[in-house]
Amino acid sequence: MLVSLLMLPIVSAQANDNSAYIKEFPVPQPYLGPLAITYHDGKIWFTLDGSNAIGVFNPSDESFKMYALPWQPTNQVSQYGMEGIAVDKDGMVWFTHSSTSRIGRFDPKVQTFSGIVVRPNASIFKVLPDKTGNVWYSDIQNNKIGFVSPDGTAKEFDMPTAKSGPAGLFFDSSGKLWFTETFAKKVGVLDLQTNVITEFPAPRDFINSPVGIVVDNNGIAWVADHGGAVIVRFDPKSNTWDKFITSRPPPEIFPISLPNDLALDKQGNLWITEHGGNKIAKFDPKTNLLTEYVIPSVPAITLWLTMDDAENVWFAEADAGKIGKLDTKKRVAFTLSVSADVVSVSAGKESVFSASVESSQSIPKISMLSYGFPSSLNVTAKTKEFALQSAGSQKADFQVSIRHEIDAGKYGFAISASDGKVFQTRTITINVEASRPNQDILVYASIGIVAVVVAAIVIFLLVFRRVWKS
Numbered sequence: 402m403l404v405s406l407l408m409l410p411i412v413s414a415q416a417n418d419n420s421a422y423i424k425e426f427p428v429p430q431p432y433l434g435p436l437a438i439t440y441h442d443g444k445i446w447f448t449l450d451g452s453n454a455i456g457v458f459n460p461s462d463e464s465f466k467m468y469a470l471p472w473q474p475t476n477q478v479s480q481y482g483m484e485g486i487a488v489d490k491d492g493m494v495w496f497t498h499s500s501t502s503r504i505g506r507f508d509p510k511v512q513t514f515s516g517i518v519v520r521p522n523a524s525i526f527k528v529l530p531d532k533t534g535n536v537w538y539s540d541i542q543n544n545k546i547g548f549v550s551p552d553g554t555a556k557e558f559d560m561p562t563a564k565s566g567p568a569g570l571f572f573d574s575s576g577k578l579w580f581t582e583t584f585a586k587k588v589g590v591l592d593l594q595t596n597v598i599t600e601f602p603a604p605r606d607f608i609n610s611p612v613g614i615v616v617d618n619n620g621i622a623w624v625a626d627h628g629g630a631v632i633v634r635f636d637p638k639s640n641t642w643d644k645f646i647t648s649r650p651p652p653e654i655f656p657i658s659l660p661n662d663l664a665l666d667k668q669g670n671l672w673i674t675e676h677g678g679n680k681i682a683k684f685d686p687k688t689n690l691l692t693e694y695v696i697p698s699v700p701a702i703t704l705w706l707t708m709d710d711a712e713n714v715w716f717a718e719a720d721a722g723k724i725g726k727l728d729t730k731k732r733v734a735f736t737l738s739v740s741a742d743v744v745s746v747s748a749g750k751e752s753v754f755s756a757s758v759e760s761s762q763s764i765p766k767i768s769m770l771s772y773g774f775p776s777s778l779n780v781t782a783k784t785k786e787f788a789l790q791s792a793g794s795q796k797a798d799f800q801v802s803i804r805h806e807i808d809a810g811k812y813g814f815a816i817s818a819s820d821g822k823v824f825q826t827r828t829i830t831i832n833v834e835a836s837r838p839n840q841d842i843l844v845y846a847s848i849g850i851v852a853v854v855v856a857a858i859v860i861f862l863l864v865f866r867r868v869w870k871s
Contacts, residue, residue: 420697420822422731423681425723426458429465434480435717435724437496440707441488445724447717448483448496455486455496455507458724460709468507471514474500482524484704485538489530497525497538504528504538504549517549519557529570529578539567539580546570546580546591558591561600565589569625569662573616581611581624588614588622588635601635604642608633613662615671617686623671625660630773632660632673632684632691646773646815648693648824650678654700662705666712666729674703674716680824681706681714681727690737693824694727701725735760735767735789737818737825745832749805753783754829758818759794767818769797774814777807778831782816801831809835 428435434451445458449467456467474481482499489495494507502523503516519525524542531537535548540557546567547557560567566584573579578591586608588601603611609628616622624633631644647658658678663671671684679701680693696703698721706716714727740755758767767789769782784797799816810833817826 420695422694422728422822423697424726424728425697425718425721426463426465426726428456428722428724429467430722432456432467433722434719435722436719437484437486437705438707438715438717438724439486439488440709440715441494442492443709445707445709445715446486446488446494447724448486450480450483450719453481455483455494455505457509460726468512468514470498470505472498472501472503472505472516485525485527485529487528487530487536489534489536490532491534495528495530495536497528499523499525504536517553517555519547519549519555526568527570529572531572531576537570537578539570541566541568541583546578558596558598560585560589561598562587565600568612569614571614571616573620574618579614579616579622581614583610583612583627586611588624590637601637601640603633603635607642607644613660613673615663615665617665617669621686623663623665625663625673627659627661627676630657630660630678632663632671632682634686644813645684645689645691645828646813646826647675647678647682647691648680648770648815648817648819648826649772650675650680651699654679664706664708664714666708672706672708672714672729674706676702676704679703681716681725683729689742689827691824691826691828692733693826695822695824696721696725698723733823733825734762734764734820735818735823735825737816737827739816739827739829741829742827743830743832744801745834746801746803747834748803748807748809751800751802753798753800755796755798756816756818756827757794757796758789760789761792762789763791764789764820767795767820769799770817770819771799772815772817773828774812774831775807777804778802778812778814778833779804780814780816803831803833807833809833 432452435447436450438447454469485497496505498505505516526539526541529537534551537548539546544560545557549555562585565582567580568583569581571579591598608626611624612627613625622635630647634643655677659676661676662674673682679696682693684691701718702720703716716725736759738757746752768786771780779802781800812831815828817824
């Protein structure tokens with residue numbers, strides 16, 4: 402059913418250019434809560450979850466247009482369930498409106514809305530068009546993924562795991578649909594040729610709440626753990642899982658970074674939103690270097706991102722009420738390197754490893770930080786901050802100490818260097834060797850036993866000599 406449209410005025414934005422990397426464009430008041438975001442044909446489309454509207458931003462003249470939705474939920478809500486937005490091959494704008502169990506569609510040419518109620522009490526989380534015109538969706542509360550066809554009919558697939566919480570969606574290069582199961586802590590894939598779903602559970606206690614997912618050209622799945630502070634790498638061929646730690650947010654924002662969404666650029670780099678960390682991050686899989694750009698507005702509350710044709714990253718700031726743009730071509734002023742990616746330490750022992758910061762210019766202050774390890778493993782920066790007076794490099798040492806009670810195995814921690822605007826972070830693997838708390842005692846005991854035996858032999862010989870002489 403087509404619905405007449407209330408179009409709100411066009412308003413030009415004033416950018417807050419208070420970062421060398423990020424430019425922010427305030428959404429015109431009184432419209433609130435820019436949330437989901439997508440790029441299409443030179444324009445940035447986004448949902449306004451606090452205003453029951455969608456909007457479009459034109460970067461060429463920095464103007465906004467807002468379109469109020471015709472649907473109101475039956476109950477009083479402050480958010481409308483508008484986590485997803487996407488544009489299909491015909492230029493139709495699709496978005497979620499889970500407060501009315503609806504997938505919405507907006508036609509920019511005639512400026513009309515239509516909507517499809519999937520089923521009563523549907524909780525549509527994300528939408529993703531395919532190449533044939535179907536629009537796929539995840540129903541996070543009802544444990545289903547499905548699609549709406551161009552004629553308006555829907556088909557659904559039940560998740561093999563009950564209450565799994567399907568969330569993020571992504572088509573790989575072969576056309577298979579990958580998704581995250583945020584409650585079950587799994588990754589799944591639907592083969593559209595056979596309609597078979599395969600699930601891959603993460604190792605126990607490895608991941609908290611996977612949301613965003615992408616699959617690179619090598620078939621590697623990358624996942625944002627929104628319940629934690631890590632980016633997860635999963636290789637389905639070998640069933641191996643790895644994770645990379647983000648920097649720690651300022652305590653006044655949130656305790657952990659909460660990565661949520663990911664995108665791949667043409668070079669294979671990952672771009673990530675850190676909802677709790679108030680940052681946009683770039684991860685280079687070739688070097689395992691994470692570069693995190695601080696969003697100027699605090700708190701921004703950024704969950705989703707998109708990339709334009711020039712590979713700029715665009716993102717919505719729900720709390721700050723802005724649309725942000727990150728210039729990915731802007732060179733970072735410094736580079737963090739480490740002496741080793743793996744450090745082996747025996748329980749009860751200490752070790753030192755080094756990090757270096759190199760820059761082509763002077764930087765007034767570089768801060769060195771470390772985080773992401775269990776309480777039994779302590780990592781401290783011996784040099785907490787320094788200045789780079791001119792182009793060159795500066796070395797900083799980190800002390801690693803392991804308490805006896807930690808179990809043998811592999812643990813991860815991260816170190817960061819920051820100039821206040823950018824963090825560079827590397828994940829280090831600590832290989833804790835088998836705990837040998839009694840090793841020294843055994844050594845001393847052995848020496849003692851040998852001494853006692855030697856003394857006994859000496860005494861025996863002395864006594865035997867006296868007896869023999871008598």
